[in-house]
Amino acid sequence: MNYNKTLAFTAACVGMSFFGISMITLGTVLPSLTSKLMLNTLQASELVTFLPLGILAGSILFGPVVDHFGHRVLFFIGCLLVLFGLTGITYFKQILPLQLSILIVGLGGGILNGETNALVADIYDDTQRGAKLSLLGAFYGIGAIGIPVLTGFLSKYYSFEIIIRSISVVMFACIVLCIPIRFPKPRQPQSFPIRQGFKLLRSGMLLLLSLILFFESGIEGTCNNWTALYLNKTSTIGHNLILQTLTCMVVALTVSRLCLAVILKKIRQDYILMGCFAIALIGFILLYISSDFGVAAIGMICVGIGTSATFPIILNIIGKEYSAFVGTAFGVAITIGVIGNVFINNLTGILSSTFGIT
Numbered sequence: 001m002n003y004n005k006t007l008a009f010t011a012a013c014v015g016m017s018f019f020g021i022s023m024i025t026l027g028t029v030l031p032s033l034t035s036k037l038m039l040n041t042l043q044a045s046e047l048v049t050f051l052p053l054g055i056l057a058g059s060i061l062f063g064p065v066v067d068h069f070g071h072r073v074l075f076f077i078g079c080l081l082v083l084f085g086l087t088g089i090t091y092f093k094q095i096l097p098l099q100l101s102i103l104i105v106g107l108g109g110g111i112l113n114g115e116t117n118a119l120v121a122d123i124y125d126d127t128q129r130g131a132k133l134s135l136l137g138a139f140y141g142i143g144a145i146g147i148p149v150l151t152g153f154l155s156k157y158y159s160f161e162i163i164i165r166s167i168s169v170v171m172f173a174c175i176v177l178c179i180p181i182r183f184p185k186p187r188q189p190q191s192f193p194i195r196q197g198f199k200l201l202r203s204g205m206l207l208l209l210s211l212i213l214f215f216e217s218g219i220e221g222t223c224n225n226w227t228a229l230y231l232n233k234t235s236t237i238g239h240n241l242i243l244q245t246l247t248c249m250v251v252a253l254t255v256s257r258l259c260l261a262v263i264l265k266k267i268r269q270d271y272i273l274m275g276c277f278a279i280a281l282i283g284f285i286l287l288y289i290s291s292d293f294g295v296a297a298i299g300m301i302c303v304g305i306g307t308s309a310t311f312p313i314i315l316n317i318i319g320k321e322y323s324a325f326v327g328t329a330f331g332v333a334i335t336i337g338v339i340g341n342v343f344i345n346n347l348t349g350i351l352s353s354t355f356g357i358t
Contacts, residue, residue, distance in 0.1 A: 003182035005123050009132065010114040011178045012123075013139040017114070018082045018171065020143030022109030024250065026051050026102060027088060027224040028148045028243060029160045031232060037093070048225045048349065050099045052341040054085075054106020055113070055224020059338045062114040063331020070186040071119050078115055079175045081108025082232055087168050090161035114334045117311075118327040121319035122184045130269075130316040134260035137312045141254025141304075145247060152243040200332050205321065210312050213337030216310040218344030219280070223249060223303055226348050227287070231296055241293045248297045252304025260309055269313045 026048065032042050065074055081104050088101030116136060124132045132220070146167065154163050200206055224246070231242045263272065283302025290296040315330065322329035 002358045003184055007121055007181045008183055009120060009136075010077065011181045011183070012119045012136055014174050014178055015079060015112040015116040015119075016136050016139040017143030018079055018174075019109045019112045019179075020140040020145075020250075021086070021167070021171070022051075022082045022105045022112075023140075023221075024144035024147045024224055025089070025105070025164065026247065027075045027226070027228055027246060028151050029089070029164070031228055031239065031242075032155075032160050032223065033089075033098075034229075037095070043095070044229070044349075047095075047099065047102060048345055049342065050102040051109075051225070052221055052338055052345055054103040054108075056106075056111035056117045056335065056338040058107045058110020058112075059114055059331060059335040061331075062111045062118070063328040063335075065349060066115060066118050066186070066327035066331075067092035067325055068186055071115060071122075071183040072129075074111055074115050075119070075183070076175065076178075078108045078111035079171070079178075081105070082112065083168055083171050083175070085163055086171075090164045098228045110334075110338065114327070117315050118330045119183065119313070121323075121330070126320050129266045129319050130312065131261040133316050133319075134257045134264060134309075137308070138254045138257035138261075140147075141250045141257065144250045145254065148246040148250070152240045152247070155240065155243075159279060200322065200325070200329055203322075206318065206329060206332060207336075209318055210333040210336035211308060212314055213333055214340030215344075216307060216314075216340070218340040219303075220307055221341035221345050222348050223300075223307075225239040225345060226352070227300070230287075230352075231290070235291050235296065237293050237296060242296075245293070245296045245300045249300035249304040252301040254304075257312065258306035260312060264313075269317075271312060272309050276306045276309045278306070282306075285317050340353040 008286070030048065033039070033047070037043075039047070039334075052332060060073060062078075085101045085105030085108060088104065091100065092098045092101060117133065120136050121129055121134050150163050150167070151160055163266065227246060227249075228242050231237055232239065237245075260272070279302050283299045283304075283306055286295055286299030286302060290299055318329050318333055319326050
């Protein structure tokens with residue numbers, strides 16, 4: 001082993017926090033973009049769609065590349081794509097370049113989501129992988145928390161463009177600090193494992209696990225991108241407080257994943273999953289009936305708790321069962337998950353436009 005596990009895990013946490021930023025930013029600034037550019041619901045829906053499309057492309061790309069070439073180059077490419085895409089959102093005022101910027105953010109985020117999970121799965125064995133993946137998942141929340149918090153508190157004094165650009169400076173500094181870190185060697189340097197990826201598509205177990213991620217990813221993406229607009233139209237909650245409901249969800253998800261690093265050692269994974277599904281359902285019911293900040297915040301907390309366990313547990317199972325091609329297996333599962341994100345996001349936009357919800 002010619003790398004330091006702790007430093008490599010630290011880099012993975014930085015990359016996952018970038019993914020968290022990429023996922024939550026659009027939902028946070030979408031109301032401001034909608035107002036600034038005078039977009040209707042369908043136009044806003046089209047913007048939202050480009051984020052999961054980019055994530056889908058990144059998810060398809062990363063698996064075979066990681067298994068064959070290793071983690072380092074793809075890690076930095078993903079980080080830089082997120083950075084450049086976020087910066088573009090703050091400068092462009094026309095629809096086409098905005099769509100391109102959002103696509104780039106999604107592409108970088110998709111690469112980092114799969115790359116960092118595969119990196120942690122490569123670093124740790126079966127006894128530690130589940131807990132470390134849960135801890136890694138918490139950094140998704142840590143990255144995502146900063147966007148709605150800063151936007152909510154600073155939007156009274158600064159435009160969202162200035163806020164995002166300031167965050168981009170910090171992100172660039174993190175990238176520079178990760179440059180000296182070494183990463184594990186590739187699992188399959190002798191062959192490019194695309195054929196193996198197609199073989200994995202015939203695995204019933206992998207497809208079943210991926211189907212769970214299909215719905216999980218769709219739920220998370222819809223909550224991130226549409227909750228702010230939904231509450232803006234169906235409640236009397238102020239804009240800044242609406243942004244704080246997003247924070248409630250991400251904080252709950254983050255704290256829950258930190259707790260999972262301990263709980264997974266004491267309680268069976270299937271029990272944890274079923275409990276989380278029930279809590280998420282309660283959260284959606286509260287959001288449906290909410291008319292004030294308190295009920296909406298509790299609902300989003302329940303959604304955050306309810307969605308916290310799925311990705312770490314499912315990826316832990318996949319990492320154990322498909323360790324020889326962990327990057328490719330993760331690529332298959334996460335790609336199917338992102339397809340769920342795209343499909344459910346589009347369905348949400350169509351339904352909301354048809355029934356005048358947002």
